[in-house]
Structures are given as C-alpha cells and as structure tokens.
Amino acid sequence: MKLALIGFGQAGGKVVDEFLAFDSRIDGGFVESAIAVNSATTDLQGLEHVSRENRVLIGQARVKGHGVGADNELGSQVAEEDIDEIQGAIDRISVHEIDAFLIVAGMGGGTGSGGAPVLAKHLRRIYTQPVYGLGILPGTDEGGIYTLNAARSFQTFVREVDNLLVFDNDVWRSAGESVESGYDRINEEIVERFGLLFAAGEVQAGDHVAESVVDSSEIINTLSNGISTIGYARETVDTGDGLLSSFTGGSGFDEGESVNRMTSLVRKATLGRLTLPCDVSSADRGLVVATGPPDHLNRKGVERGRQWLEDETASMEIRGGDFPIPDRREVGAIVLLSGVTDVPRVDQLQQVAIEAQETTEQVRASAQKDFETLMDTGGELDALF
Ligand code: GDP
Structure with missing residues (x-):
C-alpha cells in the first residue's frame, strides 16, 4: 500500500530515513512520500535519504533550532503553533495517490512524543485516508522522565490515530551494544517488519501475481x-x-x-x-x-x-x-x-509513569518549601528592591 511517511523527532526521522533505504532496496514502492519534522536543526541535517525540501524545522521562534529537550508539552505546543509549516510539506504530496499516513515517533523524548499526536489529530480532521502511528517505546533504563513522557504521549497518540503500531525498544536491546550501533540495528529490525507488511499491499498486477496476494484493503481492515x-x-x-x-x-x-x-x-x-x-x-x-x-x-x-x-x-x-x-x-x-488488549508492558509503563508523576510533584513541592526556608531571614535582611 502507498504511504505518506512522516517522521517526527529524532527517532521518527531516522526510522523514516531507514524506511526509504529499505523501500528502494527491495524495490517495494510503498513509500509515496517521506517527510521529517523536528525542532532540532542538527537532527534534520543528519538524515541521508529524506529530501532536503521535505525536512521541516518547527519551533524556530521558541527554541531557535536547538530542540525542546525532553519536554513533550513544549513539543506539543511548537507542533500546534507551526502546523502550517508541516501542512506546507504535506501539500506537496499527491494525497489522492496514498492509502494512508504513517506518523513515526519515539514516545519518550520531546519533539516526536509531543508533536506526533498533534499532527495525527490535524491530519484526521482534514483527510479521509486512515492515519496510523508507529510509536517507539523507550528502554526501561532510560529513566523516569522518558517513561512519563512515553506514557502520556501513548495515551494521547492512541486516541488520535486510527491504529497505533508499537515497537518496544526495551525488548530489542542487546547487552554490550553502544546506544548508537544499537539503534542502527534496531531501526533495521523495525523497517524490515513494518516495511514488508506495507510493501505486501503494494504488489501490482503483472509483478509475479500469486494466487492470493495481500491487498491494501486487507491491511487497512486489520488495522x-x-x-x-x-x-x-x-x-x-x-x-x-x-x-x-x-x-x-x-x-x-x-x-x-x-x-x-x-x-x-x-x-x-x-x-x-x-x-x-x-x-x-x-x-x-x-x-x-x-x-x-x-x-x-x-x-x-x-x-x-x-x-x-x-x-x-x-x-x-x-x-x-x-x-x-x-x-x-x-x-x-x-x-x-x-486490537491487542493484554499488554503487560503498557500496564507497567503507566504504573511507573504514575509513580514518576507523583514523585515529581512531591519533589517540586518540597524543593519550593526548602528554598523558602533557605531564603527566609526572618525579615532581618532587606532585598535590593
Ligand atoms: P525527540 O527528538 O525529542 O522526539 O526525541 P528522540 O527521538 O531523540 O528520542 C525519543 C526516544 O526515542 C528515546 O527515548 C529513545 O527511546 C528513542 N530513540 C531515539 N533514537 C532512536 C533510534 O534511532 N531508534 C529507535 N528505535 N529509538 C530511538
């Protein structure tokens, strides 16, 4: 089936880049168009296969090309503010040629985690084609903030897409691998699976048509x-x-x-x-x-x-x-x-995120109190103004 791929954030952009390489390697023809959206200039520059005009920098007014850190609320805001920039790139796609949109993002960071659900909501309001998400869950060792981001984004992304396809980095890590080479290998695993699935719905008449070739409508109905x-x-x-x-x-x-x-x-x-x-x-x-x-x-x-x-x-x-x-x-x-419903990893992600959220609130409240105590001189010291 023909897809418009949109990679949001660093992980999203890298995976979309890899999808393009895979599609040309297997002569699949399932990528109709590929766009990368990011708030960090360097991440966009690091891509190899996404064309330059399809790299969209958002949030320039706020973060000046430096990214949003791991702040996914800021990620959502800059995506909303600059949705016209993204739409400008989508306007160049022949949307009538595509069967679906696929938005790819790492759920644990800031730009993709916050921005992908915003874009999904926007696309579903405008187009009749299904909008799918490919959400990448962080490793459990990445820390509380990544888990909290992922759990909140997951909750929102599921609601805004027609189907959320999920890849969990945690079960695909290998011991002893550096983060970078680890991601390269993991990204290949991702595109091989999802790429073969989508390419399967793209076999044209005359291309060795077998007795029962998968049709894009079968993928759409399953999703x-x-x-x-x-x-x-x-x-x-x-x-x-x-x-x-x-x-x-x-x-x-x-x-x-x-x-x-x-x-x-x-x-x-x-x-x-x-x-x-x-x-x-x-x-x-x-x-x-x-x-x-x-x-x-x-x-x-x-x-x-x-x-x-x-x-x-x-x-x-x-x-x-x-x-x-x-x-x-x-x-x-x-x-x-x-339509899977018994997913222990999602329950665990939500549980850890709720705990992280409570701890963050407690730490914030007590830090505020401690700071007030530290600065309190009992009125004996005058501030400058
Ligand atoms: P963003 O740029 O702010 O959206 O954040 P990133 O995409 O850099 O990171 C978000 C999460 O994605 C991280 O917590 C990792 O779990 C994951 N991640 C980052 N880079 C890659 C990658 O190349 N491949 C995979 N599979 N996951 C990644």
Whole structure:
C-alpha cells in the first residue's frame, strides 16, 4: 500500500530515513512520500535519504533550532503553533495517490512524543485516508522522565490515530551494544517488519501475481482500531540457482515441505519476539503474510498458518495472503496482530509513569518549601528592591 511517511523527532526521522533505504532496496514502492519534522536543526541535517525540501524545522521562534529537550508539552505546543509549516510539506504530496499516513515517533523524548499526536489529530480532521502511528517505546533504563513522557504521549497518540503500531525498544536491546550501533540495528529490525507488511499491499498486477496476494484493503481492515504488534520469522531457502538444483535438474522443491515450513514460520513469528510483547489470545484481528520467492509460496501453507492463528486468538477475523519477492533467498512469515488488549508492558509503563508523576510533584513541592526556608531571614535582611 502507498504511504505518506512522516517522521517526527529524532527517532521518527531516522526510522523514516531507514524506511526509504529499505523501500528502494527491495524495490517495494510503498513509500509515496517521506517527510521529517523536528525542532532540532542538527537532527534534520543528519538524515541521508529524506529530501532536503521535505525536512521541516518547527519551533524556530521558541527554541531557535536547538530542540525542546525532553519536554513533550513544549513539543506539543511548537507542533500546534507551526502546523502550517508541516501542512506546507504535506501539500506537496499527491494525497489522492496514498492509502494512508504513517506518523513515526519515539514516545519518550520531546519533539516526536509531543508533536506526533498533534499532527495525527490535524491530519484526521482534514483527510479521509486512515492515519496510523508507529510509536517507539523507550528502554526501561532510560529513566523516569522518558517513561512519563512515553506514557502520556501513548495515551494521547492512541486516541488520535486510527491504529497505533508499537515497537518496544526495551525488548530489542542487546547487552554490550553502544546506544548508537544499537539503534542502527534496531531501526533495521523495525523497517524490515513494518516495511514488508506495507510493501505486501503494494504488489501490482503483472509483478509475479500469486494466487492470493495481500491487498491494501486487507491491511487497512486489520488495522481498523486499537494497538498493533508484529511478529516475523524467516528461513533461508534454495532458490533454484544453486548446486542442489543442478543435481535435481529443477528447483529441488517439495510442496509438502514448503507447506510445513510456512506453518512453522507462522508459529515462530507469533510465539517469538513481537515488536510489542502481548498475550496473543487477546488479539481481535490478525493478518498472516507469507514472503519470499514465488515458487516457495503456496496457498495451503498460508491457509494452515492462518487457521492455526484463528485457533490461538479465537478470532474470526484472521486474514492471510502472499507477498512474492522474486530475488529473495528467504521465505518468511509476517504476523500482524491488531486490537491487542493484554499488554503487560503498557500496564507497567503507566504504573511507573504514575509513580514518576507523583514523585515529581512531591519533589517540586518540597524543593519550593526548602528554598523558602533557605531564603527566609526572618525579615532581618532587606532585598535590593
Ligand atoms: P525527540 O527528538 O525529542 O522526539 O526525541 P528522540 O527521538 O531523540 O528520542 C525519543 C526516544 O526515542 C528515546 O527515548 C529513545 O527511546 C528513542 N530513540 C531515539 N533514537 C532512536 C533510534 O534511532 N531508534 C529507535 N528505535 N529509538 C530511538
């Protein structure tokens, strides 16, 4: 499906930059347009693939290109004040060509955390296309302010988008990795999952159309409301140009094997690491997408996987389809679970945020009192004026 991507803040901009690279690497064609919005000049300058005219600096009057720090209330305000600047960039998109908007932001910071929900609200008022969010949750070790920001932004962003797709940095960190190289790797994981899903709905007639190619309307129907998470599993396959095929005189390909492979890939994708861990049975809707070389995709495999997911979720709304990628040496399964409600990480985020909010208020009140006590001379010392 064709998307207008808008990266808000540093994380949002970097992930959108990576989406552009991924889209051209797989020749996906799902990015119709990509915009980056930020209150920090240096973050915009660091992008590689988003075109210069699509980099929008907001909040110049207030923060002079230096960013809003981790103040997401200020992030919301500058987004509201400069919404016309953002709209100016969106006006250059052929909006009638797109199937949806996708706003990407890190929830723990300031610009994206505060600004993304403001933009979502604005876009939904103006356009008929669905507006999706891709919200990135902070690691639990990032500290109270990031958790508090994320919890407040999450609450607001969910309300303002048609569906919030979530990625939790916390479950994707690796020990011993620097923050920078860690994010580079994590961003690749993000775009591979979400990129393959959206590219799946963009296969055109004539492009090796398989029996049951996923259509963009199936993605849109699966993303009708609530919160979503994605699972992904893949396996390397012999694509028919290796040694094995020259011995067998063909592709060396066995249908039964490929059905079994697809069924277990769907299970692995669902039961393995999700972008947002949750109790799978709480999903309201789902979509299974088989990716890989057309020869290795078959209807029976996807259908078995789809039925298995129906049993796991007790949902009647599990869709399934193919995304043929001719030059790939891997077969994969993407499982999109939507309308999930049993998500321990969100409960935990809210709990820690409530505690952080209470502690902040107490610290502020007692600091004020302590300061008054410190400055109190019992009226014996006169101020200058
Ligand atoms: P903003 O520029 O004020 O919106 O804030 P940032 O985007 O820099 O940071 C917000 C949060 O996003 C941080 O707390 C991190 O959890 C996360 N983050 C920052 N950079 C990246 C990145 O490159 N990739 C990912 N996955 N997360 C990031």
